[in-house]
Amino acid sequence: MKIATETFIADLEQVAKTRSQLAHYLTQMAATLVQEVGLEREREDILKVSENFRKGVFRLLVLGDMKRGKSTLLNALIGENLLPSAVNPCTALLTILRYGETQKVTVYFNDNTPSESMDLPTFKSRYTIDPTEAKRLELEQNIAFPNVKYAAVEYPLPLLKQGVEIVDSPGLNDTEARNKLSLGYIQNCHAILFLLRATQPCTLGERRYLENYIKDKGLTVFFLLNGWDRVQDSLLAPDDPEELAAAEEKLGRVFQANLAEYCQVDGVDIYEKRVFAISALQALRLRKKDKNADLTGTGFPEFIAALDEFLTQERAIAEFRQGITIARQTETRVQEAIHRRIPLLDRDIEALKEQVIAVEPEFAKLGEICHRFIEEIRTLKNEQAQGIADSFRDYLLNLEHSFEADFGERVNLEIFALVDKNKRKAFEGQMKEAFEQYLKDKIAVWSHGVEEEMNGSFAILSAKAAYYGREYAQVTAKITQQLTGEESSEENNPPGWANWATELVSTKTGKITDGILTASGLDFQDIVVNMMLVIGISAFTTALFGAIAGPVTLVFLGLGVGSWQMEKGRQDMLKTAKKELAKHLPKVAQEQWQPIYDAIATCFDTYEGEVTQRVKDDIQGRKEELKNLVQLREKKQIHRDTELTRLQQFETNISQLCRNIERCV
Numbered sequence: 001m002k003i004a005t006e007t008f009i010a011d012l013e014q015v016a017k018t019r020s021q022l023a024h025y026l027t028q029m030a031a032t033l034v035q036e037v038g039l040e041r042e043r044e045d046i047l048k049v050s051e052n053f054r055k056g057v058f059r060l061l062v063l064g065d066m067k068r069g070k071s072t073l074l075n076a077l078i079g080e081n082l083l084p085s086a087v088n089p090c091t092a093l094l095t096i097l098r099y100g101e102t103q104k105v106t107v108y109f110n111d112n113t114p115s116e117s118m119d120l121p122t123f124k125s126r127y128t129i130d131p132t133e134a135k136r137l138e139l140e141q142n143i144a145f146p147n148v149k150y151a152a153v154e155y156p157l158p159l160l161k162q163g164v165e166i167v168d169s170p171g172l173n174d175t176e177a178r179n180k181l182s183l184g185y186i187q188n189c190h191a192i193l194f195l196l197r198a199t200q201p202c203t204l205g206e207r208r209y210l211e212n213y214i215k216d217k218g219l220t221v222f223f224l225l226n227g228w229d230r231v232q233d234s235l236l237a238p239d240d241p242e243e244l245a246a247a248e249e250k251l252g253r254v255f256q257a258n259l260a261e262y263c264q265v266d267g268v269d270i271y272e273k274r275v276f277a278i279s280a281l282q283a284l285r286l287r288k289k290d291k292n293a294d295l296t297g298t299g300f301p302e303f304i305a306a307l308d309e310f311l312t313q314e315r316a317i318a319e320f321r322q323g324i325t326i327a328r329q330t331e332t333r334v335q336e337a338i339h340r341r342i343p344l345l346d347r348d349i350e351a352l353k354e355q356v357i358a359v360e361p362e363f364a365k366l367g368e369i370c371h372r373f374i375e376e377i378r379t380l381k382n383e384q385a386q387g388i389a390d391s392f393r394d395y396l397l398n399l400e401h402s403f404e405a406d407f408g409e410r411v412n413l414e415i416f417a418l419v420d421k422n423k424r425k426a427f428e429g430q431m432k433e434a435f436e437q438y439l440k441d442k443i444a445v446w447s448h449g450v451e452e453e454m455n456g457s458f459a460i461l462s463a464k465a466a467y468y469g470r471e472y473a474q475v476t477a478k479i480t481q482q483l484t485g486e487e488s489s490e491e492n493n494p495p496g497w498a499n500w501a502t503e504l505v506s507t508k509t510g511k512i513t514d515g516i517l518t519a520s521g522l523d524f525q526d527i528v529v530n531m532m533l534v535i536g537i538s539a540f541t542t543a544l545f546g547a548i549a550g551p552v553t554l555v556f557l558g559l560g561v562g563s564w565q566m567e568k569g570r571q572d573m574l575k576t577a578k579k580e581l582a583k584h585l586p587k588v589a590q591e592q593w594q595p596i597y598d599a600i601a602t603c604f605d606t607y608e609g610e611v612t613q614r615v616k617d618d619i620q621g622r623k624e625e626l627k628n629l630v631q632l633r634e635k636k637q638i639h640r641d642t643e644l645t646r647l648q649q650f651e652t653n654i655s656q657l658c659r660n661i662e663r664c665v
Contacts, residue, residue, distance in 0.1 A: 061191075111147055361659050370611075
């Protein structure tokens with residue numbers, strides 16, 4: 001563990017240095033662009049990327065149900081007993097662990113309440129709850145501190161200092177409030193550490209969570225089978241090595257059968273690099289005695305080595321390539337601008353004015369190209385927004401046909417619970433929870449299809465952007481040729497806006513990407529990652545369950561007690577629930593149509609706005625470049641040889657910075 005940790009921290013330190021170098025050179029490049037008219041958009045994009053590198057962190061999200069040892073894992077990982085780990089469910093709110101020069105906890109609130117700082121002991125005592133309270137909240141589908149957004153724990157630890165940020169989420173009890181917290185981080189983290197109990201392979205709740213929120217999202221998940229040392233304790237002959245080996249092998253096969261589908265990258269099985277049997281409590285005990293203790297046998301050295309390889313090699317290299325890409329694109333834009341400008345230095349001022357006027361129709365063509373692309377975006381938006389909203393309405397209306405089969409197995413029907421008034425409320429609570437989970441599972445299946453639809457739509461727009469980008473480049477090349485009288489290479493270089501629009505979708509996966517260049521404030525995944533958040537599943541469930549609860553309860557009140565009556569009650573309950581569901585589904589389906597339509601339309605509207613602005617910036621930049629040259633010539637503020645030398649030096653400086661950025665990686 002000592003070797004693995006030291007290597008990990010050293011690798012993280014190197015990544016941090018590279019990020020810093022990239023940020024430095026990109027900032028220099030942006031500063032160099034200040035002197036040039038027409039390159040404002042390039043400068044703005046470079047500054048965004050530079051800032052991302054400067055603030056760069058590797059964000060790890062810890063997920064797992066209650067009593068899986070999340071806080072124990074984190075304490076063992078960082079070598080400090082920072083987070084509460086002896087109370088179920090430990091910290092009752094989302095907690096972010098990040099570097100700070102001094103130990104401090106800051107609690108942030110959802111309302112206008114100012115954030116509150118405190119020490120760790122106060123945080124532990126104030127924001128942990130006992131097992132009884134935790135169970136009550138789980139049954140009621142509530143959270144302990146509804147006005148708290150999250151807590152940030154700052155601590156001066158080497159691992160955190162090198163750019164690692166750890167997010168400890170509450171348990172996977174699948175309430176909407178908690179999901180809004182966790183799902184908001186899922187798409188913005190670099191890796192998920194998903195804890196499972198070694199002696200309880202994949203519960204129904206865990207499988208549902210993986211299926212509904214993790215599967216096919218393009219996320220990197222490390223599965224940690226915690227408490228592997230407990231496998232030996234469960235054996236009849238704990239000291240028999242053969243029995244232990246057989247038990248571990250059998251357990252390993254069960255986990256692999258359940259988790260293999262989540263350990264596929266481009267069709268390649270990487271199960272061995274993503275699933276690790278660990279003993280967090282054993283590791284924590286060893287590290288409390290000695291931070292440099294040998295943790296061989298706890299699974300931590302193997303896990304840390306795999307995490308190191310993923311973060312500091314796979315993920316970091318992909319991140320650094322974004323810096324190289326934007327630097328090279330900027331270098332190309334600068335070269336094009338300079339090569340347009342140099343031939344115009346010798347033009348007579350009147351001839352230059354005439355040439356600028358002569359190319360105005362070509363600038364109008366650039367606007368027309370943008371207009372045609374925007375029309376395609378809007379057409380696809382209308383088709384997809386209406387199609388997806390219609391599909392949800394139809395999907396919801398069809399639920400009644402499979403309701404009896406799908407919902408029938410979810411509720412444990414105990415007639416005694418209905419005969420006994422004291423138990424009836426608990427039974428109805430159980431039934432409501434089962435009904436809510438049934439709807440969540442159904443809507444999750446539908447939402448997977450929505451994500452595929454959206455990925456497909458933006459893949460189409462990516463191809464359209466490439467097409468219109470080529471047409472646009474042909475016109476800009478013609479403008480340059482008319483102005484300079486020379487052939488231009490611009491026709492072979494897509495404009496910046498087209499590069500941005502085509503890079504929005506990965507050519508490798510065909511899915512919307514989350515790269516630095518393509519983010520630009522667009523949160524597509526947050527909108528389509530789970531349509532349950534758009535739909536508002538709690539209110540949705542309450543409306544439907546409220547309609548069926550009364551009639552269903554009445555079904556049982558006249559029944560006696562016995563197995564025959566129980567089965568009859570079960571059948572009558574399902575038929576009654578189906579009948580009541582069919583009455584109310586049309587109204588609810590129609591009410592949800594508009595929110596879904598609006599959510600999908602927002603994706604396209606945001607994309608359209610960004611494309612439009614980038615094209616306008618490009619056209620305006622080219623016009624300003626010519627206007628500035630004419631003004632300087634008119635005022636005789638430009639000397640041909642001096643300007644030529646300046647432009648050549650400018651090009652050299654940008655190229656040198658680009659080479660420096662390439663050498664960083």
